[in-house]
Each structure stands twice: as C-alpha cells, then as structure tokens.
C-alpha cells in the first residue's frame with residue numbers, strides 16, 4: 001500500500017500545528033497520532049504502508065528552505081519516504097528553489113496549501129516552478145478546496161488558470177476536492193494528469209460531515225484516485241480510512257489501483 005497524503009514536519013513545527021488543531025474555536029480536531037521521525041515511520045509500517053509522501057508547506061517567508069532540507073535529510077534516513085518539498089513564492093527565486101529540490105535533492109514533487117501560505121495556485125510567481133515540474137514530470141499535491149473549514153471556494157478556478165498554462169503538469173487534488181466535488185470532477189474531464197487523493201474522505205468523523213464524493217466518483221475516476229490518509233494529523237484510527245474505502249466494495253481491480261497501482265504509475269516507480 002502506498003499513502004500519497006502523509007505529513008512529515010520537523011518535530012517543533014508538528015507541535016505548533018497540533019496546538020493549532022486542538023485550539024478550541026478553530027473548528028478542527030484532536031490529533032490521534034502525535035508522532036514524528038522514526039516513530040511516525042514505524043507506525044505507518046505497522047499499518048502495512050510500504051511507501052509514503054512527506055507533505056509539508058510554509059506559512060511564512062524563510063521557512064521553506066529549512067523544511068526542504070529536513071525532508072532531504074529524512075529521506076536519507078528513511079527509505080520508505082517519497083520526498084516532497086515545498087516552495088514559498090514570497091521567498092523569491094522560485095526557479096532556483098525548484099531546480100535545487102528537483103535536480104539536486106531528487107524530490108518527487110511539492111505540496112502547496114494556498115489557504116495556509118496565502119499564495120494562490122495561479123500566482124505567476126509559481127509559473128517558473130510549474131514549468132520546471134512539467135519538464136521533469138514532477139508532481140504538485142495541493143489543497144485548494146474548502147475542506148475542512150475554509151471560506152473560499154475559488155480554488156478549482158485558480159487551479160484551472162494554472163493548468164491552462166501548464167496542461168501537462170501532474171496534479172493531485174487532496175481530499176478529492178471536498179467539498180467542491182463537482183468543480184474538481186469537471187477539471188478532471190479537461191486535464192489528463194489530474195489526480196485525487198482520498199485523505200479523510202468518507203470517514204465517518206464528526207469533524208467532517210459531507211466528506212464523501214460517493215461511490216460513483218470512485219468508479220468514474222478509478223484511474224486517477226490515489227490512497228491518502230492525512231496521517232498523522234487525524235482524529236480517527238488509520239484503519240478507519242482503509243475500511244471507509246473498502247466498504248464501497250469497488251472490487252479487487254479498482255482497490256488495487258487506488259491503494260497501489262495508480263500511485264506507482266504517477267510516481268514512475270517500478271512495481272514491487
């Protein structure tokens with residue numbers, strides 16, 4: 001099993017994120033797995049995960065370089081990691097950063113979280129990054145939709161603006177684009193390399209009602225959906241996410257695609 005939506009921050013940054021999640025009034029949840037480093041890796045291996053991404057993002061200038069270096073170091077320690085970094089447009093030199101993390105660090109892609117960074121996906125400062133990624137076949141994992149508690153719903157439109165410029169860019173829309181499932185479904189019709197991850201979808205958690213795009217969505221997009229969990233920042237047990245998808249009885253072939261084969265193809269890995 002490959003998990004395409006796992007967060008991997010340095011311990012101090014994780015602590016700050018968990019504090020934010022658990023602050024009453026932020027509309028979020030208590031974190032079930034407060035793990036980092038080797039404990040984090042071991043916990044996923046116990047769940048049967050063979051490879052997983054290292055998603056992180058910056059919320060202020062000057063942080064992205066530190067985060068990218070942490071991932072580079074961690075990927076040398078943990079061969080299970082599929083290294084993903086990030087770019088903060090406000091730092092400037094986006095093109096240089098992209099060259100460094102893709103050519104020198106060999107990252108598979110980047111994560112962008114427009115609501116946290118306050119930088120839109122169609123910000124032209126990202127265009128040199130997208131151009132490099134398109135050339136090198138790198139992957140953009142992004143969270144442009146309004147789940148769990150964001151007010152704006154223009155993310156699909158902004159992603160479309162970016163993809164109109166870079167139509168061969170490989171993109172994974174996190175959380176199946178919840179709650180704007182229709183907008184992202186439409187985007188998938190127009191762009192061949194658009195994927196979805198399942199992080200926190202269809203899990204019966206009180207914190208996220210309407211988090212499920214429905215069984216038909218999984219059939220229709222069976223070649224574009226990759227399994228993701230949002231570990232470790234989740235309120236439920238890891239197994240709940242796996243069970244939620246299995247409960248649709250999609251059949252062995254589609255389940256294999258979602259839990260393994262689509263990610264192998266997207267990442268360009270050899271089948272093990």
Ligand SMILES: [Zn+2]
Nearest residue numbers: 005007199230
């Ligand atoms: Zn996430």
